[in-house]
Amino acid sequence: MEGMFIPTRAAGLETLADFVPRAGRDYARDRNHDTGASRDNVSGLSPYLRHRLLTEREVVAAVLERHPLSSAEKFVQEVFWRTYWKGWLEQRPEVWRRYRRDLAELSPPNGSPSHDYEEAIAGRTGIDAMDAWVHELIDTGYLHNHTRMWFASIWIFTLGLPLQLGADFFYRHLLDGDAASNTLSWRWVAGLQTAGKTYLATASNISRFTDGRFSPSGLATTARALVEDSLPSPEAIPTAHSAPAEGRIGLLLHEEDLDAASLFSEHLWLGSGSGLVAVAGSADPDARSPLGASDAVRDFTAAALEDGVERASREVGRPGRVLPDALPSTALEWAASERLDTVVVPHSPVGPVQERMLTLEAALGSEGVALTTVRRRWDTLAWPHAARGFFPFRERIPGLLREQGL
Ligand SMILES: Cc1cc2nc3c(=O)[nH]c(=O)nc-3n(C[C@H](O)[C@H](O)[C@H](O)COP(=O)(O)OP(=O)(O)OC[C@H]3O[C@@H](n4cnc5c(N)ncnc54)[C@H](O)[C@@H]3O)c2cc1C
Incomplete structure (x- = not known):
C-alpha cells in the first residue's frame, strides 16, 4: 500500500x-x-x-x-x-472549539513545546515501535488503525504528552486527516469520549498484531482517564438547504467533498439545464494546524482538488478554475467575474473548512451574493x-x- x-x-x-x-x-x-x-x-x-x-x-x-x-x-x-x-x-462543535483553543495555547508563540515532544516527533523516544511509526507516518501519510491506537495510547500514558499535540501531529501528516475521526479517536483512547474508559497499549498485543515486528518495553501499565470540564448539551443538526438556488450559480468545491457528479445526482436542480454557469475549487490544508500541514498532505490535497474541479467542469461543460488560494477575496473576485448570484458549496462538517465557509458566506453576503450549502443524503440520514x-x-x-x- x-x-x-x-x-x-x-x-x-x-x-x-x-x-x-x-x-x-x-x-x-x-x-x-x-x-x-x-x-x-x-x-x-x-x-x-x-x-x-x-x-x-x-x-x-x-x-x-x-x-x-x-x-x-x-x-x-x-x-x-x-x-x-x-x-x-x-452535534458538539464545542469539542472542536476547545481542541483548537487548547492547541493554540500549547503551540508557539503562546506555548513552547517541551524537549520530550520535540524528541517524540523526531522519532527519538527510544521506544523502537514509536520511533518507527513516526517515520512511517511522515514518509507515507498513513498508519494502520491499530497502530494509531497504540501510538495515541503510548503518547498519552507512557510519554505523558498532551493529547492535543499528538492529535495535531497526526492531523498535520495523515493524508486522511479528518477533524472528527482524528480528534475524537484521540479522545476515545484518552478516556474522554467514553468517559473513564481508556485504551492501554501493551507489548504483547503489539507483538501479536505486528506479527512480532515490535515488542516495546517500558510501556505504561495503567491508563488513568483524562478529565475535562463538562460539555454543553448536544446541538441540533441544522436542516439542510432544500430550496434550489436561482439566477447565475457557481459551484465552489473544497477539500471535504470532491465528487460533483454524485452531488448533482442527489440535487437535480444543480444538474444540466440549471443556472450552473461556473465551477471552481479552493483548498487550504494548512488550516489543519497552527504549524500547517506536511508537504505530502499539501500535495495530495492540491492534486485531489485539481482532479475534482476537472471532473466537475467536464460534467457541467464549462471550464473550471482552481483558485490560487482560499482567501474570501479570491472567491469574491471569481464570483464577480462570473457575475454570480449564488455560490453553491458542498456541506463542510465541523472543522477548518467550515470555519472558512462561514467567513466566505459573510464576505459574499456583503456583495449581495448568496452562499447555499448542499448536504448529502448519507449524512442527513445518519x-x-x-x-x-x-x-x-x-x-x-x-x-x-x-x-x-x-
Ligand atoms: C488515534 C486515531 C486517529 C485517527 N485519525 C483518523 C483520521 O484523521 N482520518 C480517518 O479517516 N481515520 C482516522 N482514524 C481511523 C482509522 O484509523 C482510519 O480510518 C483507517 O486506519 C484508514 O485505513 P483504511 O482506509 O485502510 O481502513 P479500513 O479498515 O479499510 O476501513 C475502511 C474505511 O472506513 C473508515 N474507517 C475505518 N476505521 C475507522 C475508524 N476507527 N474511525 C473512522 N473511520 C474509520 C475509513 O474511512 C476507512 O477508509 C483514526 C484512528 C485512530 C485510533
Whole structure:
C-alpha cells in the first residue's frame, strides 16, 4: 500500500476494485494486523473517502454487490465509524472549539513545546515501535488503525504528552486527516469520549498484531482517564438547504467533498439545464494546524482538488478554475467575474473548512451574493443517530442502508 495514494478519483476506484474481493470475512478476520507497509488486509481507501474522491455510499454499494451484509458487516461498520464521528462532532462543535483553543495555547508563540515532544516527533523516544511509526507516518501519510491506537495510547500514558499535540501531529501528516475521526479517536483512547474508559497499549498485543515486528518495553501499565470540564448539551443538526438556488450559480468545491457528479445526482436542480454557469475549487490544508500541514498532505490535497474541479467542469461543460488560494477575496473576485448570484458549496462538517465557509458566506453576503450549502443524503440520514455511543448507532446501520437503497 506504501506510496499507493494517487490523488485522483480514478486511482481511488482502482483501489476499491482491488479491495472489494477481500472486504468480506477476510477483512473481519485480518484487519487488526499491521503487517507493515505492503499490507492488503485493509482497504487503504481513507484518503479517498476523506476528500470524497469516493463517497461512502459508492464504497459500501460496491462491497455489498459482491458480499452479503452478513459477511461484509465489519467493513461496512468501519465506514460508518467515519459517519458516526462526523455526526457526533456536528452535534458538539464545542469539542472542536476547545481542541483548537487548547492547541493554540500549547503551540508557539503562546506555548513552547517541551524537549520530550520535540524528541517524540523526531522519532527519538527510544521506544523502537514509536520511533518507527513516526517515520512511517511522515514518509507515507498513513498508519494502520491499530497502530494509531497504540501510538495515541503510548503518547498519552507512557510519554505523558498532551493529547492535543499528538492529535495535531497526526492531523498535520495523515493524508486522511479528518477533524472528527482524528480528534475524537484521540479522545476515545484518552478516556474522554467514553468517559473513564481508556485504551492501554501493551507489548504483547503489539507483538501479536505486528506479527512480532515490535515488542516495546517500558510501556505504561495503567491508563488513568483524562478529565475535562463538562460539555454543553448536544446541538441540533441544522436542516439542510432544500430550496434550489436561482439566477447565475457557481459551484465552489473544497477539500471535504470532491465528487460533483454524485452531488448533482442527489440535487437535480444543480444538474444540466440549471443556472450552473461556473465551477471552481479552493483548498487550504494548512488550516489543519497552527504549524500547517506536511508537504505530502499539501500535495495530495492540491492534486485531489485539481482532479475534482476537472471532473466537475467536464460534467457541467464549462471550464473550471482552481483558485490560487482560499482567501474570501479570491472567491469574491471569481464570483464577480462570473457575475454570480449564488455560490453553491458542498456541506463542510465541523472543522477548518467550515470555519472558512462561514467567513466566505459573510464576505459574499456583503456583495449581495448568496452562499447555499448542499448536504448529502448519507449524512442527513445518519448524523442525527450519532447522538450517543457507537453501539446504538450501529443498530441503525441496516435501516440506513435500506433508506439508501442498498
Ligand atoms: C488515534 C486515531 C486517529 C485517527 N485519525 C483518523 C483520521 O484523521 N482520518 C480517518 O479517516 N481515520 C482516522 N482514524 C481511523 C482509522 O484509523 C482510519 O480510518 C483507517 O486506519 C484508514 O485505513 P483504511 O482506509 O485502510 O481502513 P479500513 O479498515 O479499510 O476501513 C475502511 C474505511 O472506513 C473508515 N474507517 C475505518 N476505521 C475507522 C475508524 N476507527 N474511525 C473512522 N473511520 C474509520 C475509513 O474511512 C476507512 O477508509 C483514526 C484512528 C485512530 C485510533
